[in-house]
Amino acid sequence: MRTLKFGLIGTGYMGKSHAIALHSVAAVFPLSVVVECEMLADITAQQAAVKAKEMGFSRATGKWHELVNDNEVDVVDICAPNGLHKDIALAAIKARKHVYCEKPLALNAVDSLQMALSAEEAGVKTMVGFNYIKNPATQLAKQIIDSGEIGDIVHFRGTHNEDYLADASVPMNWRLKRATAGAGALADLGSHIINVAQFLVGAISAVNGDLNTVIKERSTAGSVIDKESVENDDQAHAMLRFNSGAIGTIEASRVAWGRKMGLTYEVTGSKGSIVFDQEHLAEIQLYTSDQKTSRQGFKRILIGPEHPDYQNFCASAGHGVGYNDQKIIEVRDLIEGISRDQAIWPDFRAGYEVALIIDAIEESYRLGQWVHV
């Protein structure tokens, strides 16, 4: 079997999760290639070396350029802050590497488009880490919608709310600055729910949004006196119009006390509805209009072997998948896409389509009116 060698950049939250997925995927899914964890880059050579050992990578570097241009590396996996995605990805594409990049793809739509076009021109495969659409439950929702079981979609309501910055005493970090993060909750969390909306309901034609920064200043990390401005939104919501005629809303917040994984959606169709909550990630609620009135209700479907990509994790229904299992499915899609030269979704183009919506929401906020995409 051919081998596919990964070079991972960034060893924080996502770096760890990608490493777990890369090491686990072959045990879960039959693959057509052998995956190797070849090289790891971090902010210094020393940290990279430590992490490489910890995370099971063969080699390490303090310079991502080295990794990107290393002859052994087949796939560049970007788990660095948003502001670095573009430079790393363009360099990787130039070096004819496939690129696996965390979300949001870049700081804005223009950059995202440049990345997508470069990759398409170079003929390399790309994937963006919107893992929630890889959840078997959400794949099931998609199957149900595509099958027509709930009819034509008429409404979508999605949220991705968390509370990781609700505490005003949390100091400044890269997520709060435009240069390193782009938009705030809208890009960090909103990008996921926009991607879900596009996955389940299709293209969005117009948006009209509102943004708000609740905690306007944060203490400089490490300092007790200094304060810095928060440069992007803490909470965002927008009304959406889809090409199909459906309407909807999305909402993202990083200051929503109590929400730890508040990615939820409710999709209403002309013949039924689906309700989902990522805090109970292994189930959906399904309502169909063909039920006898006296027996009608939402049905709680626990994910099982009959549903997409579950069987390989577990032979019994309802036993549950976890966060990292989504990344395993994502990595499988990437690997098989590369190995078999098949289309991958969500690729950089899909990442660009999300970025377009983010930018349009920001513009609609500035203009106070609808923006057509």
Place this chain on the structure above:
Amino acid sequence: MRTLKFGLIGTGYMGKSHAIALHSVAAVFPLSVVVECEMLADITAQQAAVKAKEMGFSRATGKWHELVNDNEVDVVDICAPNGLHKDIALAAIKARKHVYCEKPLALNAVDSLQMALSAEEAGVKTMVGFNYIKNPATQLAKQIIDSGEIGDIVHFRGTHNEDYLADASVPMNWRLKRATAGAGALADLGSHIINVAQFLVGAISAVNGDLNTVIKERSTAGSVIDKESVENDDQAHAMLRFNSGAIGTIEASRVAWGRKMGLTYEVTGSKGSIVFDQEHLAEIQLYTSDQKTSRQGFKRILIGPEHPDYQNFCASAGHGVGYNDQKIIEVRDLIEGISRDQAIWPDFRAGYEVALIIDAIEESYRLGQWVHV
């Protein structure tokens, strides 16, 4: 004890509910007056007579004018379709009756204001039937917010979704025509959630909404061939900005398959959150930021004797209240407001404030931009 004599107009869904509340209230709450079900008006004298017997009213009439001007009637209780509220209420006020009117107060804000001004000038008491804010659970939410326990409110998301018109084969009825109903789901259901938003978060300063009619034609009632246009929205949503600086969204739908009583809200503050779902009407979920990280979570508080207005229904917590119990509380507030000459809320002015928001949402939809209220 003084007696307070009610004249009820309309004997449909709400007429029945009001009758139950009027007959039950004295057994639940200690009152300072004796309530009497004096007179009932319906569309014909015959139907009024039948219903009066059924619903325990002493006298009946086929003409609401007679009821409104009857010397014995102290309070006119309007449970007729929206389009009649204004004429009946103005006539009742002219006759110096107190007026209890179902929501929405009128077809639009202009009419609503006229009603409120007339009542204020005449010095009669008024109440609008926004019963959901009388639910002990929602009163508890209000208490918690007012106490500062969840800090300054930063976000509100409210919905009132039902599916009573999701089936496209349901024929035309008064709720679907502008002359009899005004707005669609926005007025019928949205009025409730707007009222809840104002109750919990305060005055709304600007709105920006979207409306949509999913089922554009319905068969004429009784006919197999004829079709008529639906004249108002099946689903509506809007972004809100509150005077306080909080932002939010509301949503109303009458075509949301599976939702039977989908009045929900999530109120996020700088120190905590409250989540509520009227399908589980006797509880709220409360999250406060003062919890130890390893023991943090939403707490499900079942309504009990320590909470507003529950004790009189039941001595034990968690035993539950039902829809009509809200109406009993509403009627108690009305009766005691009249008897003790105290302020009542929500009165016609509050009904007008809801109507203002409905009209502004419709205008924002036409203009495609924010409308300041």
Place this chain on the structure above:
Amino acid sequence: MRTLKFGLIGTGYMGKSHAIALHSVAAVFPLSVVVECEMLADITAQQAAVKAKEMGFSRATGKWHELVNDNEVDVVDICAPNGLHKDIALAAIKARKHVYCEKPLALNAVDSLQMALSAEEAGVKTMVGFNYIKNPATQLAKQIIDSGEIGDIVHFRGTHNEDYLADASVPMNWRLKRATAGAGALADLGSHIINVAQFLVGAISAVNGDLNTVIKERSTAGSVIDKESVENDDQAHAMLRFNSGAIGTIEASRVAWGRKMGLTYEVTGSKGSIVFDQEHLAEIQLYTSDQKTSRQGFKRILIGPEHPDYQNFCASAGHGVGYNDQKIIEVRDLIEGISRDQAIWPDFRAGYEVALIIDAIEESYRLGQWVHV
């Protein structure tokens, strides 16, 4: 229309609830008689007079004997502590009154049988206040089971857990003494879930139980020094075998921290299951084995107009009923049973059947083995 005059004994928790139901029932259900709240008895004449005014009864007495023998009283309604049920009921039956008695029927099965036999001999109607089986949701469960939709019942698990005595500092009261209460949690709460088990699954043929008193002493009410022994169980559970071949368990506790209304059951059949929780009293969860594997799940059915006895409360599904609404249905069944001379369930015989199981569980506990009923 004929009138039916009620004499109520006891004005505590249940007295109030009965009074609400008696005053409300005619507004909810069409009745074939006029209900009158004729007389009220409490422990002193003074308290009775105060409560009669408060609760809308025409006359009052400090001696229940007077009420029981009053010529105007048609129905004696017993809301006094368990230890008084037998004497009052036998006196009432002797006076040829119909008797409505709170649960548990008496202190033991022998007394209960005597009461049932007297009533049957005298030809008076009786009812025991097991209101939970009047809940529309539980009536729906019964309908589903009777229809065969979930096949032959193979298992039943029921609980009735509360925490009203979990706090060890709550002082002694009548519920904790054999002479006034009989068994402890087993009689107070267990009687309800035994009645539910018999309602849904049929007669019980053998039991094997365990009892336990967690808090063995309580302070004498009003004293800071004196302590008294708790004379009955704080928590009880038992295995059941039904005539039908089904097996099951029940559990009752008054020290189950956090449970406010923990009456729950899960009924498993050869073709499906029903799950119920009284803290969400207006819904059941239904699973049927005929579902496509990839769409199988428990369905949450919100109670609506198509279900037993809901329509009269509300025209829309999912709007909810409360605790007192169950008592309204119970009172309707009693009134119509008397007025139309129809069988009533649960009558004193049904109360005796519950008492038999309670006694048998206590005996099985003493013997450490199965007891056949």
Place this chain on the structure above:
Amino acid sequence: MRTLKFGLIGTGYMGKSHAIALHSVAAVFPLSVVVECEMLADITAQQAAVKAKEMGFSRATGKWHELVNDNEVDVVDICAPNGLHKDIALAAIKARKHVYCEKPLALNAVDSLQMALSAEEAGVKTMVGFNYIKNPATQLAKQIIDSGEIGDIVHFRGTHNEDYLADASVPMNWRLKRATAGAGALADLGSHIINVAQFLVGAISAVNGDLNTVIKERSTAGSVIDKESVENDDQAHAMLRFNSGAIGTIEASRVAWGRKMGLTYEVTGSKGSIVFDQEHLAEIQLYTSDQKTSRQGFKRILIGPEHPDYQNFCASAGHGVGYNDQKIIEVRDLIEGISRDQAIWPDFRAGYEVALIIDAIEESYRLGQWVHV
């Protein structure tokens, strides 16, 4: 770093799950040894070879004896049917291998004790695959109980119900025969919940149970005509008494329609309660008695980095763990126990303690009375 080489026997449901865990564990947890998937045994050499390739094992054999006695193998991992556990484990112990064995440890307590004694004598490490107690949520429950936060435990109710054999047309398989499985649902699922009860509440002193075979015959696998007897229980429940004085019940069923992963428990203490449901495996409900009455309720705690063993999977709370993540924790405990020569739990002795309870429940069923353990 030292290496630890695993030999896996059985490649069905559990074999796959163990393989995933062995391949993933080093990416999740820092380990003090290198894990190698050395050898795999299955029922034929051919199947073993195919599976070894699929599941990433270096060598394969059709004879488990070869694996057990292979010099390279350090740990024998038994994922074969229950009836084989004893022979394989004793052979492995004789060969001085550490043994990782799926639950239930053996067909009965006598065999289990022999296995535990052999291992103890030989000084090899053992572990039994009761993975549910490795769930971070259940580890948190244990922490809370041990900390005294809910006081002295007074009651435990546990279930492990599934519906994998509820369909009467599922043919005969090894789980239904005494020689290959031992007890039925009681051993297959009940063993888990007994283990949980012992983990959370401590040693059990007496049991009193009931057993029942709902579907008495099943068709011979592959045949349309032949039927065979089911030799063990489809559903079982028992009352428990713990050494501590707490009482409780457990329940196991393989015919509980609708339950896919129905491992649940409710632990009541003198100062609070914990409620858990494995279908929502990443959370517990906690109630403590120190709450203000008007703010009391069960708190839903989503598992996060502050809780046992979660941080290594994910840096954010509420993102969820899956079934296989429990196995990863289990394998980590095994590996580190071996590598650092530390005590492992649950080991074969713990497996024996579960077997004792299973046998005692069966005996209590035969005798119809309590059996002391």
